[in-house]
Amino acid sequence: MTDEAAWIAQAQRSDAKAFESLYHLHIGKVYGICLRMTGNVSEAEDCAQEAFIQAWNKLDKFRGESAFSTWLHRIAVNAVLGRMRKAKREQDRIRLATETVVAPASVADTGELRDLSDAVDRLPEGARHVFVLYAVYGYSHDEASNMLGIASGTSKAQLHRARRLLAQQLKQEGFEI
Amino acid sequence: MNDIEREDKLIAAASTLATEISPEKDLWPGIAAAIAQPTRSRWTPVFAQAAAIVLLVGASSSLTYFVVKDQQRVIEIVPSGLVFEQASFGGRYALGVDYQEARGDLVAQLDVELARLSPEAREEVELNLAMIRGAIAQINEALTDEPDNALLQELLVKTYREELALMQRVGGLTQHVMSRKDI
Numbered sequence: 001m002t003d004e005a006a007w008i009a010q011a012q013r014s015d016a017k018a019f020e021s022l023y024h025l026h027i028g029k030v031y032g033i034c035l036r037m038t039g040n041v042s043e044a045e046d047c048a049q050e051a052f053i054q055a056w057n058k059l060d061k062f063r064g065e066s067a068f069s070t071w072l073h074r075i076a077v078n079a080v081l082g083r084m085r086k087a088k089r090e091q092d093r094i095r096l097a098t099e100t101v102v103a104p105a106s107v108a109d110t111g112e113l114r115d116l117s118d119a120v121d122r123l124p125e126g127a128r129h130v131f132v133l134y135a136v137y138g139y140s141h142d143e144a145s146n147m148l149g150i151a152s153g154t155s156k157a158q159l160h161r162a163r164r165l166l167a168q169q170l171k172q173e174g175f176e177i
Numbered sequence: 178m179n180d181i182e183r184e185d186k187l188i189a190a191a192s193t194l195a196t197e198i199s200p201e202k203d204l205w206p207g208i209a210a211a212i213a214q215p216t217r218s219r220w221t222p223v224f225a226q227a228a229a230i231v232l233l234v235g236a237s238s239s240l241t242y243f244v245v246k247d248q249q250r251v252i253e254i255v256p257s258g259l260v261f262e263q264a265s266f267g268g269r270y271a272l273g274v275d276y277q278e279a280r281g282d283l284v285a286q287l288d289v290e291l292a293r294l295s296p297e298a299r300e301e302v303e304l305n306l307a308m309i310r311g312a313i314a315q316i317n318e319a320l321t322d323e324p325d326n327a328l329l330q331e332l333l334v335k336t337y338r339e340e341l342a343l344m345q346r347v348g349g350l351t352q353h354v355m356s357r358k359d360i
């Protein structure tokens with residue numbers, strides 16, 4: 001049994017110490033997707049925390065049918081979507097973003113990728129979510145649409161929109177990928 | 178490079194963006210504090226049978242109802258609001274028939290009421306309703322997994338009440354708008 005499998009089994013028996021080990025193992029992946037999807041540090045921190053709390057509460061439902069990291073990803077995406085629903089308008093996100101740290105998602109990227117990362121942050125919410133799941137994390141349209149609760153066709157349309165907007169943005173700003 | 182090539186290159190570049198990012202601050206203390214709370218569901222059959230949940234039941238005269246007077250519809254709310262009854266629960270639960278009828282009436286009237294609002298107010302109401310209904314759908318989904326979870330059932334009832342209250346407020350608001358126009 002791997003360390004991860006052992007920690008999962010122990011955490012399922014309410015062992016918080018084992019769950020802390022799982023947290024340290026997966027926080028980068030969970031926080032990463034939260035940050036890419038929200039484009040905002042404080043929101044991403046809240047979403048990541050919420051995701052781990054939900055994971056703890058649902059641990060007894062994890063049967064190992066998918067990788068634990070995939071299972072956590074799904075919970076993290078739900079946490080982001082739930083938080084977005086709570087924010088009454090997308091404008092709230094923009095306002096929050098301007099009040100807090102600028103271009104946070106790009107901190108892990110360098111050079112031209114930082115320009116792309118900043119441009120992704122500026123995409124409209126729906127297009128950003130699909131682009132992040134499909135293009136950054138490599139989920140298929142079926143997987144992404146399932147996670148986002150939208151039709152597969154909508155996912156494809158949002159990706160097309162995201163590609164077009166990103167290309168326009170980067171072209172206007174004189175960046176070449 | 179044409180637009181299609183540029184867009185394809187974007188996708189390829191996006192796949193090289195960092196997918197694992199460490200947060201600047203340690204999030205574990207907040208998580209540890211939250212999971213220390215006794216919130217994990219540990220329902221046993223005995224506890225489930227012994228527990229009780231507030232269910233919306235019958236009680237037609239005490240539920241929200243419409244009074245038609247002088248051809249002007251007035252929404253009247255009994256101060257005590259919805260009537261609750263303690264009931265043991267198992268895997269099944271249901272909203273009271275009268276509640277469903279009152280809700281059905283409000284839903285049927287909603288489009289008429291919304292048409293009388295300003296576009297901004299209408300958008301706000303529709304957004305709020307969508308959020309509440311999204312929450313109802315999520316709770317129902319969770320109840321599929323845990324049909325005996327009293328907290329979820331209670332949350333569902335509360336959320337339905339929020340939806341009802343919002344629809345009632347829409348009715349009250351449009352009547353107010355109409356009376357001002359009449360003056």
